[in-house]
Amino acid sequence: RKEVEQDPGPFNVPEGATVAFNCTYSNSASQSFFWYRQDCRKEPKLLMSVYSSGNEDGRFTAQLNRASQYISLLIRDSKLSDSATYLCVVNGANFNKFYFGSGTKLNVKP
Amino acid sequence: NAGVTQTPKFQVLKTGQSMTLQCAQDMNHNSMYWYRQDPGMGLRLIYYSASEGTTEKGEVPNGYNVSRLNKREFSLRLESAAPSQTSVYFCASSERAETQYFGPGTRLLVL
Numbered sequence: 001r002k003e004v005e006q007d008p009g010p011f012n013v014p015e016g017a018t019v020a021f022n023c024t025y026s027n028s029a030s031q032s033f034f035w036y037r038q039d040c041r042k043e044p045k046l047l048m049s050v051y052s053s054g055n056e057d058g059r060f061t062a063q064l065n066r067a068s069q070y071i072s073l074l075i076r077d078s079k080l081s082d083s084a085t086y087l088c089v090v091n092g093a094n095f096n097k098f099y100f101g102s103g104t105k106l107n108v109k110p
Numbered sequence: 111n112a113g114v115t116q117t118p119k120f121q122v123l124k125t126g127q128s129m130t131l132q133c134a135q136d137m138n139h140n141s142m143y144w145y146r147q148d149p150g151m152g153l154r155l156i157y158y159s160a161s162e163g164t165t166e167k168g169e170v171p172n173g174y175n176v177s178r179l180n181k182r183e184f185s186l187r188l189e190s191a192a193p194s195q196t197s198v199y200f201c202a203s204s205e206r207a208e209t210q211y212f213g214p215g216t217r218l219l220v221l
Binding site: 004008031032034042043044045046049087089091094095096097098099100101102103 | 141143145150151152153154155158160166168200206207208209210211212213214215
């Protein structure tokens with residue numbers, strides 16, 4: 001079983017739509033959770049960390065459900081510039097090691 | 111403040127050739143990582159270094175060696191390149207289990 005699993009998509013949505021991605025992880029001991037954004041042929045960049053109580057950054061909301069071992073990302077009022085691949089990242093039993101999901105591709109259309 | 115830098119940006123090798131990918135960070139981070147990214151596979155950890163002088167294997171270490179030269183630099187060596195090592199290689203650094211910062215990547219083609 002993979003450490004981190006994501007729906008690869010693509011999610012094709014119109015501008016202004018709300019879209020949600022989920023990610024599941026296998027290690028119940030994981031302590032750090034992140035969403036990264038990766039544009040085509042570029043390096044991943046941190047979008048936001050995910051905290052136990054949930055957190056929001058503008059149009060982006062991240063949630064963590066430890067009992068079910070999943071993380072979610074909600075994007076409201078989608079912009080064309082949100083088109084990218086979103087990577088779910090979780091650390092493992094060795095907290096220095098990170099595991100990446102294969103990414104969910106989002107296409108926002110005019 | 112350059113963050114994480116990688117050289118080279120592109121490389122073409124023939125099967126059996128060797129090369130070293132260089133990575134340096136100027137954020138004074140203890141941890142450094144090497145990943146490879148293949149289409150549809152996400153990033154997979156090759157090796158990481160939790161601190162200067164230590165290295166540990168990740169998910170896919172076969173065919174690679176690493177050196178943590180000092181706190182700033184972490185190099186990845188392919189001793190005898192194979193077509194299966196065609197990939198995009200990313201170096202990253204972080205402070206413990208916090209945010210990782212990535213270099214721009216090295217695109218490697220092995221013929």
